[in-house]
Amino acid sequence: ADHYDYVVVGGGNAGLVVAERLTEDSNISVLVLEAGLDYNSDFNVTYLSVPGLDLTVTGGSMVDWNYTTVPQEHLANRQVAYPRGYVIGGSSSTNFMAYTRGSAAPYDEWAAIGNEGWGWNDVYPYFKKSCKFTPPLANQSYIPYEASVYAGEGPLSVTFGHYIEPISVYFADALTNKTGPNLEMKETNDGAPIGVGYLATTVKPADSTRDSSWTSFGVEASSRSNFKVQTHSLASRILFSDTKSNGNLVATGVEYTDSTGATQTAYADKEVVLTAGAFGSPQLLMVSGVGPSQQLQGNGIDVLVDLPGVGQNLLDHLFFGPVYEVTNNITTAGQFSNNVTLYQEYMAEWKFGEGELSGAISSMSAWERVPDDFLDSIGATELKNLREDWNHLQLEVIAGGSVPSGKAGNYVSPAAVLSYPFSKGNVTIVSASTKDKPLVQPNWLSSEIDQKLAVWAFKQVREVMLGDTMAPIVLGEAYPGLDVTSDEDILAAIAAVAHPIYQASGTCAMKAEADGGVVDSKLVVYGTQNVRVADASIFPIITSANTMAPVYMVAEKAADLIKADQ
Ligand SMILES: Cc1cc2nc3c(=O)[nH]c(=O)nc-3n(C[C@H](O)[C@H](O)[C@H](O)COP(=O)(O)OP(=O)(O)OC[C@H]3O[C@@H](n4cnc5c(N)ncnc54)[C@H](O)[C@@H]3O)c2cc1C
Numbered sequence: 001a002d003h004y005d006y007v008v009v010g011g012g013n014a015g016l017v018v019a020e021r022l023t024e025d026s027n028i029s030v031l032v033l034e035a036g037l038d039y040n041s042d043f044n045v046t047y048l049s050v051p052g053l054d055l056t057v058t059g060g061s062m063v064d065w066n067y068t069t070v071p072q073e074h075l076a077n078r079q080v081a082y083p084r085g086y087v088i089g090g091s092s093s094t095n096f097m098a099y100t101r102g103s104a105a106p107y108d109e110w111a112a113i114g115n116e117g118w119g120w121n122d123v124y125p126y127f128k129k130s131c132k133f134t135p136p137l138a139n140q141s142y143i144p145y146e147a148s149v150y151a152g153e154g155p156l157s158v159t160f161g162h163y164i165e166p167i168s169v170y171f172a173d174a175l176t177n178k179t180g181p182n183l184e185m186k187e188t189n190d191g192a193p194i195g196v197g198y199l200a201t202t203v204k205p206a207d208s209t210r211d212s213s214w215t216s217f218g219v220e221a222s223s224r225s226n227f228k229v230q231t232h233s234l235a236s237r238i239l240f241s242d243t244k245s246n247g248n249l250v251a252t253g254v255e256y257t258d259s260t261g262a263t264q265t266a267y268a269d270k271e272v273v274l275t276a277g278a279f280g281s282p283q284l285l286m287v288s289g290v291g292p293s294q295q296l297q298g299n300g301i302d303v304l305v306d307l308p309g310v311g312q313n314l315l316d317h318l319f320f321g322p323v324y325e326v327t328n329n330i331t332t333a334g335q336f337s338n339n340v341t342l343y344q345e346y347m348a349e350w351k352f353g354e355g356e357l358s359g360a361i362s363s364m365s366a367w368e369r370v371p372d373d374f375l376d377s378i379g380a381t382e383l384k385n386l387r388e389d390w391n392h393l394q395l396e397v398i399a400g401g402s403v404p405s406g407k408a409g410n411y412v413s414p415a416a417v418l419s420y421p422f423s424k425g426n427v428t429i430v431s432a433s434t435k436d437k438p439l440v441q442p443n444w445l446s447s448e449i450d451q452k453l454a455v456w457a458f459k460q461v462r463e464v465m466l467g468d469t470m471a472p473i474v475l476g477e478a479y480p481g482l483d484v485t486s487d488e489d490i491l492a493a494i495a496a497v498a499h500p501i502y503q504a505s506g507t508c509a510m511k512a513e514a515d516g517g518v519v520d521s522k523l524v525v526y527g528t529q530n531v532r533v534a535d536a537s538i539f540p541i542i543t544s545a546n547t548m549a550p551v552y553m554v555a556e557k558a559a560d561l562i563k564a565d566q
Helices: 013-022 045-049 051-057 104-112 120-130 166-176 214-221 277-287 293-298 333-337 340-350 372-377 448-465 487-497 548-564
Strands: 002-009 030-033 131-133 156-160 195-198 227-230 234-240 251-257 263-274 318-320 323-326 364-368 393-398 411-418 426-428 439-441 474-479 531-533
Touching: 002 013, 002 251, 002 277, 013 030, 013 214, 013 227, 013 548, 045 051, 104 120, 120 131, 120 548, 156 214, 166 195, 166 364, 166 393, 166 448, 234 263, 234 277, 263 277, 263 548, 277 426, 277 531, 318 448, 333 340, 393 448, 411 448, 448 474, 448 487, 531 548
Parallel strands: 002 030, 002 263, 030 227, 131 156, 263 531
Antiparallel strands: 195 364, 234 251, 251 263, 318 411, 323 411, 323 474, 364 393, 393 411, 426 439
């Protein structure tokens, strides 16, 4: 049988970072088990590499787990598609590449609830550690940035897309106008995001290709003999010793199914590190006997540790907004996806690292607070009391979109995102096998405050789109249409189309066990001696922007915590 010092389950965004950092020491051996596909041989890697094709690798593709949620009561009972990367690099290989850290405040709150060492000042160096920053092109002087915010020596390329969609420039301008919310244009990765910024992205500047945790950290480590990655390897169970240490379970390895379907065991002489993501990590704990006792027993699993928080506290950022028809000079994904000649032209440009496909589909974001008087009117005291640098909303625009009627036209989708959701959900298992996907219940918009905030945000986005700045390019509101005006009708219009931006987190929360926590501040699972979780599942409170950058940070810090305990 195979022995390693560490077995890392999930070669995704976080897992490859942990494995790369641990194997910097040639005396340490690490095996990474990844259920999904190999980057190069299994899939047309072009789709993963071209930033402007990011929408094509989500939903329905073979590099995706293709989750769907259970019917969402407050989203018109829809079962919403929930992509997760099923490929080495995980969701960093299939996501939209926006590198955002959000406000410093949530991290300070992580520390305030008892997680020493996780405040903004503690984690800031870990954000920088992954990054290798390249400033925008000389002709992109309209992009505000501060190189010092990124300055690190890590393998992950962070830069701005060589192509910024015109709609992003228009929308950013409108948000900085006095007629809009009058936000300031700024570098937004400095912990104080309130304002408008162009999105830093994980794209290699030399050739405008996606930089995933595989192409950065994974490739960096792959020549080391102490670093081994196995794709097509689905972990089925954590194995524990019959004897406990100080009352805690001791993991001895991981059982998995290899590419031939055979059951194998990988032994971990030191630790098992779970980086299977916000759905995979809680699932693996539960099928291994660590989780809410009733749920485990209901699936015929022996309860080794009754840990009620496993799979709970599912947090996410909901995305919704109207759709506008715009003039044809505004480039959109709709234009090239319906026009082979145009697509080929763009691909030819991309080969030189330029043109419409060299940037991700979304290039700007704004972060804002909702005015106090509105928050008072809906009784949202908790939101009002969030530290003043903690944004309530994120605004963005997608250069693409569709209208439910399927009408032809050139569309864009400006949208709002709820940054501090009150609606929480959970992940539950349906069997003792990891071959059966767990049920995903986000419970979106189950909170009345979330509903009211969503309606407010929707109206604001509409006002901006119908304002003076956008007038030269906006032809009309294609969805839901200007006859939809009452709060009730707007909420129904939101419910009919809202979807997450795939930031699932919180399902193995780092907080006190008595408060539903699953891991302590060293990321060790309660009731175990040597199982850690080091991915988006550990966020006790969701960060205020997209979750990839914080996942890199968590993984960097996890590697140091593990090294310190050797
Ligand atoms: C379509 C999409 C777009 C997104 N856009 C952005 C964006 O622009 N910016 C941003 O910041 N965030 C974005 N996100 C979110 C961000 O990508 C994720 O939060 C982050 O990558 C999650 O990292 P992770 O390591 O927790 O999980 P993942 O990267 O998903 O890694 C988990 C890995 O574990 C593997 N795995 C699961 N179960 C098992 C098992 N039993 N055995 C073996 N392996 C297993 C999976 O195959 C996967 O590779 C997006 C996500 C998606 C899906």
